[in-house]
Amino acid sequence: MTRALLTLTARQLLGRRRSLFIVLLALIPVLVAAVYRLAGGQTDPLPIEFAAGILDTLVIAAVLPLTALVFGTSALGAEIEDGTAVYLLTKPVARWRIVLVKIAVAAGATIALILPPAVLASVIVLGGDEAALTPALAGAVAVGAVVYCALFVALSVRTSRALLIGLAYVLIWEGIVPSIFDVTRWISVRQYMLGTADLISGAPRDVLAADLGGGPALIAAACLTVLTAFAATRLLQRFEIGQRL
Amino acid sequence: MTAGPVPRGTIYDLGYEGYDGPRQGRRYAVWSLYVLSLRSAFGLGRGALPKVLAFGLVTVALIPALIQVIIAAIGPEEDFSFVQPHEYYDFIQVVIILFTAALASDLVGSDRRFGTLVLYFSRPIRWADYGAAKLAALATGLFAVTLLPQTLMFFGNWLGAADAWRWAETNAVDFAPIVGSGLMISVTFAAVGLLTATYAARRAFAIISVLALFLIPFIVVEAITDISDDAKYAAFASPVHVMRSFTLVLFNEVPAIDLPWGVFILAAFAYAAAAAALLLTRLRNSV
Numbered sequence: 001m002t003r004a005l006l007t008l009t010a011r012q013l014l015g016r017r018r019s020l021f022i023v024l025l026a027l028i029p030v031l032v033a034a035v036y037r038l039a040g041g042q043t044d045p046l047p048i049e050f051a052a053g054i055l056d057t058l059v060i061a062a063v064l065p066l067t068a069l070v071f072g073t074s075a076l077g078a079e080i081e082d083g084t085a086v087y088l089l090t091k092p093v094a095r096w097r098i099v100l101v102k103i104a105v106a107a108g109a110t111i112a113l114i115l116p117p118a119v120l121a122s123v124i125v126l127g128g129d130e131a132a133l134t135p136a137l138a139g140a141v142a143v144g145a146v147v148y149c150a151l152f153v154a155l156s157v158r159t160s161r162a163l164l165i166g167l168a169y170v171l172i173w174e175g176i177v178p179s180i181f182d183v184t185r186w187i188s189v190r191q192y193m194l195g196t197a198d199l200i201s202g203a204p205r206d207v208l209a210a211d212l213g214g215g216p217a218l219i220a221a222a223c224l225t226v227l228t229a230f231a232a233t234r235l236l237q238r239f240e241i242g243q244r245l
Numbered sequence: 246m247t248a249g250p251v252p253r254g255t256i257y258d259l260g261y262e263g264y265d266g267p268r269q270g271r272r273y274a275v276w277s278l279y280v281l282s283l284r285s286a287f288g289l290g291r292g293a294l295p296k297v298l299a300f301g302l303v304t305v306a307l308i309p310a311l312i313q314v315i316i317a318a319i320g321p322e323e324d325f326s327f328v329q330p331h332e333y334y335d336f337i338q339v340v341i342i343l344f345t346a347a348l349a350s351d352l353v354g355s356d357r358r359f360g361t362l363v364l365y366f367s368r369p370i371r372w373a374d375y376g377a378a379k380l381a382a383l384a385t386g387l388f389a390v391t392l393l394p395q396t397l398m399f400f401g402n403w404l405g406a407a408d409a410w411r412w413a414e415t416n417a418v419d420f421a422p423i424v425g426s427g428l429m430i431s432v433t434f435a436a437v438g439l440l441t442a443t444y445a446a447r448r449a450f451a452i453i454s455v456l457a458l459f460l461i462p463f464i465v466v467e468a469i470t471d472i473s474d475d476a477k478y479a480a481f482a483s484p485v486h487v488m489r490s491f492t493l494v495l496f497n498e499v500p501a502i503d504l505p506w507g508v509f510i511l512a513a514f515a516y517a518a519a520a521a522a523l524l525l526t527r528l529r530n531s532v
Contacts, residue, residue, distance in 0.1 A: 031465065164452060
């Protein structure tokens, strides 16, 4: 049953138009990296700084949240919207299992579509040296994809406007607020990702501008994921079929 | 069985009567569509959530202006400046983009999804009227996040100034650029947003496409603009950059891109005109 749910969700998510859009989105860092490379010998900004810049401002702050938003809100939200959630919820599958499968598939799809282009972009900029950035990138993308997808799956069970609210959250809370108020770094997925990347790469902290240490970042990310998955399960348990049109 | 004379046409006469009241015509229909669109943009006549979203975004757009005005009024510092008029849109550009994406997808999307378009065109309005009404409604809605905070800040600063006459003498020149840039940004964003939203079948796709159209060129241009001198021309592919440079030119500031100022004025008008023209063509051809 779980396997059927997994393959079904994957097929729903990786539909033609949606994947095409995500692939185009994911290729933006590659494009920027190629422009940087074609512009020739760079001293300002240095390749490592530029790669970290792409990683932070493009992948971590824009491409990944938007991808996770699209996949996270449609993994369960599209079923609710289309009315096929009825068939899902009347099957003898525990609600927590449904939630976990949806989060896992959305996060998996996000990682699968985002990570290869991101790695390609960093390789193009760095030209093979400074290989430490690639595992850091992978770790950060994995952490961010799981936390964001958990959040957006929970949000899509709660409201039919999950996409818009999620966008406002990503752009305003993750984008603007941490630069003004320092405390919010504890509840910012972007900072969890930067902290993780920082922990793995072992680069000096100012290269990635992480405000949060790697350990605390991972603990906070894990807590947030468990909490939101729990909340999504509760919401789905109380979900009444046909309550939303 | 009732007795007495049987009225004529018992079966088929349902009591319908002809309409002989005033007929208000095409102009009134367009006006009604405009008012209806504007109301629904702010969630009036709809559920709670659209209201919260629209007014929430307007509130966020007002926050920098409020901070500026309040601190300038009560703070000890003379000539306190937290945010200047020419950089206000940089502060809240994300809000403007979100507002455009949310409203544009609602304004043209729901008519298509629910099949109500045919109802509009059974009234005496034309395709161009429909597009113009929607465009005007969205642009007017956008004033709430462009002109409103700016004028609030202008008059708030004026009232809070120690010497109102002196303040007016030095700052009154800002008023025309505030109105000009607010109008240009609202109309351009409305036209580009509506045009994009008409291509998406589902609400979610419409929101994401409008957002992507504004944000992705913006991010790319920001990332490559330092790399080489030729990269600056990429800014013309980014509506946000064109509007930003236009605003700076109006305020007599120097845009980050090193080109003559007339170019930005032309580019901004070209954007607005092209997007509006494409929107009307698109609507005309799309049934």
